[in-house]
Amino acid sequence: MANSLENSLNEAVPNGTIIEKVNQVKTDVFDIAPGLSIKGLDELRVEALGKKGVITSILKSLKDVPADQRKEVGAAANLVRNEIEALLDSRKSELEIEELNAQLEAEKLDVTRPGTQIKTGTKHVLQQIQDQIEDLFVSQGYQVVYGNEIETDEYNFERMNLPKDHPARDMQDTFYINPELLLRTQTSAMQARMMDVHDFETGPLKMISPGVVYRRDDDDATHSHQFHQVEGLVVGKNVTMADLKGTLLSLFENLFGKGHAMRFRPSYFPFTEPSIEVDVSWNIVDDTTKPEDIKWIEVLGAGMVHPNVLSMSGIDPQKYSGFAFGLGPDRFAMIKYGIDDIRNFYLDDVRFLEQFRQVNE
Ligand code: DAH
Numbered sequence: 073m074a075n076s077l078e079n080s081l082n083e084a085v086p087n088g089t090i091i092e093k094v095n096q097v098k099t100d101v102f103d104i105a106p107g108l109s110i111k112g113l114d115e116l117r118v119e120a121l122g123k124k125g126v127i128t129s130i131l132k133s134l135k136d137v138p139a140d141q142r143k144e145v146g147a148a149a150n151l152v153r154n155e156i157e158a159l160l161d162s163r164k165s166e167l168e169i170e171e172l173n174a175q176l177e178a179e180k181l182d183v184t185r186p187g188t189q190i191k192t193g194t195k196h197v198l199q200q201i202q203d204q205i206e207d208l209f210v211s212q213g214y215q216v217v218y219g220n221e222i223e224t225d226e227y228n229f230e231r232m233n234l235p236k237d238h239p240a241r242d243m244q245d246t247f248y249i250n251p252e253l254l255l256r257t258q259t260s261a262m263q264a265r266m267m268d269v270h271d272f273e274t275g276p277l278k279m280i281s282p283g284v285v286y287r288r289d290d291d292d293a294t295h296s297h298q299f300h301q302v303e304g305l306v307v308g309k310n311v312t313m314a315d316l317k318g319t320l321l322s323l324f325e326n327l328f329g330k331g332h333a334m335r336f337r338p339s340y341f342p343f344t345e346p347s348i349e350v351d352v353s354w355n356i357v358d359d360t361t362k363p364e365d366i367k368w369i370e371v372l373g374a375g376m377v378h379p380n381v382l383s384m385s386g387i388d389p390q391k392y393s394g395f396a397f398g399l400g401p402d403r404f405a406m407i408k409y410g411i412d413d414i415r416n417f418y419l420d421d422v423r424f425l426e427q428f429r430q431v432n433e
Contacts, residue, residue: 077101077119077126090137090145093130094152101156110167117160127153197409197428198300198417201327201401202282205302208326212319214278214304217266221284222249223256231264232343233380240342245288247297255286259303260343260398263377267307267385272392276308282401296418300401307377307387307394313346316374316395324352328408331356333366344375344396354407369407372399 080100085092101120108116120127130149137145195203206216225236225248234241244257262281270277281303289297306315317336324332333353341347351368355361374397379389402417409428411417416424 076104077116081126090130090133090149091152094127094149097126097130098152098156102159105159105163108163110164110171113160113164113167117157120156120160121153127156194425194429196417196425197405198401200428200430201405201408202300202302204327205323205399205401205404206280206282208323209278209280209304212278212322214280217262217279217281218283219256219259219262219265219281221256221286223254223261225252225254227264228254228256228258228261231381231384232258232260233378233384234342238342240340247286247288256283257287258285258398259283259301260396262303263305263343263396264381264385266305267382267387270307272308272387276306276311277394278306278308280304302399302401304397304399305377305394306396307382307392309392311393311395313376313395316376316397319395320350320372320374320397327404328352331358332407333357333361335368339373339375341373341375343378343381344373345378347373347375349373350397352407354410369403371403371407372397374398 077097077100081088081093081096085096088096097120101116104116105113119125122128131146131153134142134146134149210216228246229238229241230236246257247255249255259281262279266277266279266281283301284298285301286298304319306319321334324334332355335351336348337351339347339349349370350372352371354367354369355365357366374395377394377396382389382392382394402414405411405417406414
């Protein structure tokens with residue numbers, strides 16, 4: 073564009089007066105300006121109005137105009153000059169507004185669009201069951217104790233009436249750390265620890281102990297080397313099997329709702345005498361249900377605390393008695409939610425786990 077105004081001037085009005093010349097520049101600027109960018113307008117401004125611009129140099133020749141006409145010519149020429157300046161200004165601000173609008177359009181944020189959903193976790197279903205069991209027993213005056221996963225052979229076995237050479241130790245294939253220390257195979261280990269410290273003058277000992285236990289079980293792919301248990305123990309005066317039965321009934325009803333039948337089967341555990349295994353019906357039953365239609369699932373072992381176990385904690389079995397139970401919360405979750413494959417709990421499949429999202433979380 074450089075010099076285009078000047079060339080046009082020389083061509084169109086080579087010998088024109090000052091007024092003719094500034095008007096010619098005005099015509100040219102009004103022609104060219106609408107097609108220019110902001111940068112082009114700035115260049116045109118310099119070419120027309122800058123220190124060395126065509127208008128500036130035309131105005132310089134005012135000194136050659138006869139003195140009596142100079143004022144009039146000067147005023148007219150300045151008017152044109154101002155028109156040119158006004159045009160360039162307004163065109164530039166038009167373009168700036170257009171540019172701003174384009175930018176706003178490009179950066180537009182639609183605040184009504186749905187946001188990105190952030191996935192949140194939820195308590196694992198087994199933890200939910202454990203929480204529910206804890207809440208129930210706490211409401212019945214039990215204390216909750218957790219203990220350590222590394223336990224002594226003494227508390228895990230010997231104090232549970234399982235001396236070193238006892239054949240029943242084979243039932244619990246053990247991870248030993250050294251001959252005296254092991255990964256606990258049963259939460260029953262907390263029984264003697266609590267009996268040792270409880271002051272029976274103040275009332276009965278009522279405790280549950282939830283936690284993780286370990287067994288080697290390396291020859292069986294359907295068993296996990298680590299699983300959950302909840303131990304329960306009540307020791308006091310005149311504690312009977314009827315108390316055990318009532319306690320278990322309230323536990324099952326609280327967890328599963330009414331209508332699940334319960335049955336006791338005789339069993340053997342070294343730390344209880346008599347010992348039982350307890351089954352709960354998978355299905356809801358009533359008086360009209362035929363026995364063969366009841367689907368039983370074993371949920372826990374239990375019994376009356378063996379006198380030897382009491383004696384080893386310095387408790388007189390003539391004065392005191394107790395019941396104990398050990399349950400698997402995964403079995404409970406299976407009944408409660410109708411889950412038929414225990415491996416679902418450990419596979420970390422979000423589609424499975426999400427079904428147990430708690431409403432009030
Ligand atoms: N500790 C036993 C186990 O791991 C479960 C058990 C059975 C616990 C009977 C008890 C009980 O307290 O009385 O197989």
